[in-house]
Amino acid sequence: MTAHTIRYYEKIGLFKKINRNDSGHRDFSLEDVTWAEFIKRLKDTGMPLDQILEYANLREQGQHTAGSRMALLEEHAMALERKIATEQHNLNKLKDKIRYYETLKDIS
Amino acid sequence: MTAHTIRYYEKIGLFKKINRNDSGHRDFSLEDVTWAEFIKRLKDTGMPLDQILEYANLREQGQHTAGSRMALLEEHAMALERKIATEQHNLNKLKDKIRYYETLKDIS
DNA sequence: TCTTGACTTAGAGTTCACTCTAACTTGTAT
DNA sequence: ATACAAGTTAGAGTGAACTCTAAGTCAAGA
Numbered sequence: 001m002t003a004h005t006i007r008y009y010e011k012i013g014l015f016k017k018i019n020r021n022d023s024g025h026r027d028f029s030l031e032d033v034t035w036a037e038f039i040k041r042l043k044d045t046g047m048p049l050d051q052i053l054e055y056a057n058l059r060e061q062g063q064h065t066a067g068s069r070m071a072l073l074e075e076h077a078m079a080l081e082r083k084i085a086t087e088q089h090n091l092n093k094l095k096d097k098i099r100y101y102e103t104l105k106d107i108s
Numbered sequence: 109m110t111a112h113t114i115r116y117y118e119k120i121g122l123f124k125k126i127n128r129n130d131s132g133h134r135d136f137s138l139e140d141v142t143w144a145e146f147i148k149r150l151k152d153t154g155m156p157l158d159q160i161l162e163y164a165n166l167r168e169q170g171q172h173t174a175g176s177r178m179a180l181l182e183e184h185a186m187a188l189e190r191k192i193a194t195e196q197h198n199l200n201k202l203k204d205k206i207r208y209y210e211t212l213k214d215i216s
Numbered sequence: 217t218c219t220t221g222a223c224t225t226a227g228a229g230t231t232c233a234c235t236c237t238a239a240c241t242t243g244t245a246t
Numbered sequence: 247a248t249a250c251a252a253g254t255t256a257g258a259g260t261g262a263a264c265t266c267t268a269a270g271t272c273a274a275g276a
Contacts, residue, residue, distance in 0.1 A: 003253085004235055012233095023242055025253055041205075045198045049233070066209070073206050080199050084192060090153045091188050097149075098181050101174070111223085112265055120263095131272055133223055157263070 001040060012049065014039060014056050045080050109148060120157065122147060122164050153188050 006026075009015055015035070019027040028036075042052050055072055058065040114134075117123055123143070127135040136144075150160050163180055166173040
């Protein structure tokens with residue numbers, strides 16, 4: 001995650017209240033870093049930024065949104081599971097095609 | 109695949125020689141349709157258009173490029189395999205997180 | 217015949233997620 | 247003291263893959 005990307009994430013609202021030091025530079029707390037890592041994990045699982053933003057907004061509202069956040073994560077986990085299954089299916093199809101070409105090569 | 113998308117694919121060179129009827133409309137042969145389906149499969153496995161285009165160009169050169177095409181497909185299949193493995197790993201991590209939140213809920 | 221809808225083109229606009237630029241200020245090493 | 251690296255902002259630019267628009271032609275049903 002580059003500095004540019006972090007500033008961009010702050011701009012779109014993924015980071016809410018990053019402290020600044022005397023000279024106006026961002027001063028990331030441990031909590032900020034943990035949150036950044038969590039954003040990265042969600043990103044790595046293919047969650048689009050607007051959904052992560054939704055999660056971030058819930059998170060800002062406090063503890064009483066924990067349920068909704070959980071639901072969001074569970075929904076995303078299921079979507080990811082479906083996506084992996086589809087990709088596995090496509091991979092098998094592709095391998096079939098490759099094997100088919102290999103048999104052709106054996107014959108000709 | 110919408111009509112717009114097909115025209116776009118033709119424009120960037122994915123379709124090479126689509127016949128036209130008397131009124132200038134595209135007249136897709138069975139081979140064209142098969143090729144379109146193959147493009148779709150490659151797309152569904154996450155192959156970017158420039159790689160599909162590379163494949164299309166090889167395909168146009170004729171039978172003697174069959175080896176290179178196979179290599180391309182094999183390389184892509186391996187990349188897809190790695191991608192699925194990573195995604196599975198990320199999914200597991202996400203599920204761990206969800207389970208962790210669930211234990212918190214049980215306690216509090 | 218009239219209407220409706222599908223086709224044609226070149227080219228403009230959109231979305232996502234950055235990525236970079238310009239102009240400026242601040243911090244660090246020698 | 248002087249470089250120079252790294253921070254700040256608003257806003258522009260990028261790349262992938264569409265997606266749509268405008269202005270026009272063509273075809274089929276009531």
